[in-house]
Amino acid sequence: MCRKKPKPRQFFLFNDVLVYGNIVINKKKYNVQHILALEDVKIESVDDIGNLRNGFKLISPKKSFVVYAATAVEKQQWISHIKKCVTDLLNKRGVTQNSVDDSPVWIPDSSASKCMLCKRSQFNMINRRHHCRKCGLVVCNDCSSKRWLLPQQSSKPLRVCLTCYEKLSNAKSSGCIDLFSCE
Incomplete structure (x- = not known):
């Protein structure tokens, strides 16, 4: 799919x-x-x-x-x-499965007629859908204007939503290695 x-x-x-x-x-x-x-x-x-x-x-x-x-x-x-x-x-x-951050399954475009983050921005020909590479949500350009290096997925910084960007930034500044144990 x-x-x-x-x-x-x-x-x-x-x-x-x-x-x-x-x-x-x-x-x-x-x-x-x-x-x-x-x-x-x-x-x-x-x-x-x-x-x-x-x-x-x-x-x-x-x-x-x-x-x-x-x-x-x-x-x-x-x-x-x-x-x-x-x-x-x-x-x-003789190893166990790595607990590395997994790539998200993207929400299909058809499941979102408006931004899943701000809930205001309607998608149309001009206002395009974007997927957060960290959580997979369908978001508008304003809600996905930040980029973050996700080395498991790419060698270049990728588009992430503002929520994920904030979590990643806070985790990095607090020195937390596992994003989800920091919450």
């Missing part, structure tokens, strides 16, 4: 990575491939809502999103296989 609409993706599960990407129909090749290291992946089931059924969240520091399987059986198979691969990989390496 992309921020605007569902898009088909092909997934390949290996014992240490999950590879996903677009399908090129003509030549049967897969392009724009993305790789998620399984040692960082967490998975959560998503409740069915309307015609969006058989969903689960893939959560990682680099990217998080919701995936919808064709059937409930396929959903359960993906969840169990991914969990098994993650557990086997962590056991093999």
Whole structure:
């Protein structure tokens, strides 16, 4: 599920990575491939809502999103296989899963007709939607005018909402390492 609409993706599960990407129909090749290291992946089931059924969240520091399987059986198979691969990989390496900040699952554009922060700004052709890279909320330009370096997601500072910017700034100034234990 992309921020605007569902898009088909092909997934390949290996014992240490999950590879996903677009399908090129003509030549049967897969392009724009993305790789998620399984040692960082967490998975959560998503409740069915309307015609969006058989969903689960893939959560990682680099990217998080919701995936919808064709059937409930396929959903359960993906969840169990991914969990098994993650557990086997962590056991093999003798490590526990990192408690690194995970990337948020973005709220779909269609779920917000106005800014989710100020609740005043209506979205239209001129007033565009933006996503906070820290919490995933859909916000207006004024409520997302700040940027912050989120090294798990990018080497450049990314757009964050004013609430997240304030939390990040306060955590940094107080010397707090884990943002959520500072609150």
